[in-house]
Amino acid sequence: MDREAIKEKLQTIFRVVFDDNTIELSDAMTAEDVEEWDSLNHINLIVAVEKEFGIRFTTREVYAANTVGEFVDMLEACLRRQGKIT
């Protein structure tokens, strides 16, 4: 699975969690660009991503990602580390 495929899958998750089919992810996007993406919903997003990709994040990883781009990079690194992709 390459970065674009990861991002596409993530976009689907975003659309479900935030109940908005018009969400289009871009690397520079932040929580301020998506309605309802607040600290309360952020963890719902994390749980949905973890379930979908079959991984577990650390708090440090989640905290360090400020933008969607950084989130995708972090997700890719996590998948590689846990042997889900090569």
Add this chain to the structure above:
Amino acid sequence: MSFQSVPFLVSLAISVALYSLLPQRWRSVFLACLSFAFYLTWSLPYTLLLLLVTVYIFYLVQKLDEAEETRKYRILWQGVVLLVVLLVAGKYGREVLMSLPAIGLSSSIVNLVAPLGISYYVFKLLSYLMDVYAGKLSAEHNFAAFAAYVSFFPQILAGPIQRAVDFLPQIRAARQAQPYQLSSGLRLILFGLFKKLVIADALSALVAQIYKYPKGYTGFELLITSYLFAIQLYADFSGITDIAIGSARLFGISSPKNFENPFYAPTIQEFWRRWHITLTSWVRDYVFLPIRMKFRYWGWVGLTLSIFINMILIGLWHGATSPFLWFGIVQGAYMVVSVFTLKKRDAIFARIPGIPVFRLIWQSALTFTLVSLSLIFFRAENLRMAASILSSILSRSFFHLGIGRLLETINLVWGDTRFVVVVLALVYMEIIHLVQGNLKWRAYILSCPTALRWLVYYAMILILFFFGDQSAKPFIYFQF
């Protein structure tokens, strides 16, 4: 030296002038020395404490940044434990010692005061430590810049709690303030003083008079009093924040905002995104998020627990007494109910045509009322008084809508003229707050004729002199 004093304003003017004359590479040293000198006017021993902690964290975080992954976590916890112990001992040590028999009565304990600003500078240090650990920024190697960050005098007394990732690049660049920053900084300081001396202190005198004997007022009058205290707290705290942000701006440094018209928030979650923003976002990032992550597979139990821990901590940050604990519990309860029912309520009301505008007004009024009721815990001397006032408001006596006694008290404390001045000042304050939040209106106001704008500034200064409270009441958030 307090913010609302002539020596402070004079020293500020001289410091800004000196700062602009200094070569750029000396500015961070100057700001650090200035900030420590400011702190020294309060206490020598606590200045040494501040210096010691600053030096220790400066070197610890460099060690953390250079350490191998396996050691980073241990160094992080070393720093976190030290800072939390320092904060708890500094803020609550006196209360704990006072409660111990024999020791508590010792005059040296009774006279002990908490280190000034400890809640603010420890939070800055904790956020710096955790941000370097998370890789958000590298450890700072310039001690003067770091010391200036920790001790920055406009922010040390009552915030805003600025993050290092935001402040350090500014202090390294050490740009002189542009003319627009100088003028807007001065305007903001004037506005802050106006809010504190004309509005907050006047409301404080009135509320204090009512709280001397709350049983003498009806439930309805006590509800109005709780609104007045909420407005007093807002004017006081946003006043000192404006002075802090304005002063920083005179040195070309921009600070985060702490308020965004919080009393118009339609939900309690939104209120906390608009009130004491830097504290709420700090607790959200460094407490709520890690706890929520830990409990993320616990469903609604995990969410409820995380919310309560978050709000109780915010309550206890203000003080380790039961009223503040109850403030946190009540806010936690509000938040849990709101979070779990908001989607359903939105769905129900969306089906009723014509409702949205009325709903927004109703929601804001309800949120403001709920917040004001919870702030009774802030103001009452103890839990018993808070409970008595709340039960009076929530009892049948609430429906006696007469406000005769309240009007008598207003007449006693303020008189007619001051009453008119306070009401007009309140309207003016809210107009300015709304303008500040809207770029188009701000641009319009700034494009008005200079003479007209200066007329308003001079009117504010005159009102400050003639109607401002001269008794130098301390800012409420100094004590936290």
